[in-house]
Amino acid sequence: AQKITQTQPGMFVQEKEAVTLDCTYDTSDPSYGLFWYKQPSSGEMIFLIYQGSYDQQNATEGRYSLNFQKARKSANLVISASQLGDSAMYFCAMREGYGNKLVFGAGTILRVKS
Amino acid sequence: GAVVSQHPSWVICKSGTSVKIECRSLDFQATTMFWYRQFPKQSLMLMATSNEGSKATYEQGVEKDKFLINHASLTLSTLTVTSAHPEDSSFYICSAQSWTSGTYNEQFFGPGTRLTVL
DSSP states (O other): OOSEEOOOSEEEEETTSOEEEOOEEOOOOSOEEEEEEEEOTTOOOEEEEEEETTOSSOOEETTEEEEEETTTTEEEEEEOSOOGGGOEEEEEEEEETTOOOOEEOOOEEEEEEO | OOOEEEEOSEEEEOTTOOEEEEEEESSSOOSEEEEEEEOTTSOEEEEEEEETTSOOEEOTTOOTTTEEEEEEETTEEEEEEOSOOGGGOEEEEEEEEOEETTEEOOOEEOOOEEEEEO
């Protein structure tokens, strides 16, 4: 079974608007961490935001926020005020328990239109 | 964040040759390094986990004799693709992680190496 599911292969958003990228996960471990990474066409993986399973509040980092709904096992990334430079592939990833391996979702390609 | 470098950034080789890719943590000691493979427009697939001074742990389906991993120091891991064939052409990304205070820290990714086998 897929541990990380990103159901949107591609998304378009108008510049300056907000966009939500979906991510659902599957784990039976009560301790886990959820990550979002951005991968532009250059290929580098850029860390955006992290949410721990025991964190009480949703994580925020500048224009990025994570809408964490634990009961629904979803960890959607919200990008506010989209910019042209936000066009990239976005990956959701999970680290379970005390392990150190990351499992990645299939990714969502985001295109910001001017 | 910490810096991880990879060398080379791209390489083209003939079928049957071996290629070595280096991954270095520049400003921290990486107790663990990971090697990923990524095909165009696809996700990252973990190939192996290497801990300094011990043998790498390979994911299911990854050929150990094909993809040799060495983690000889706390700042350097190498991936050698032996007897490369066109199907080995891919984007290879490493990441590095340190262990402090009884917990794993964030993984920092290298910029990747694009391998093309002719």
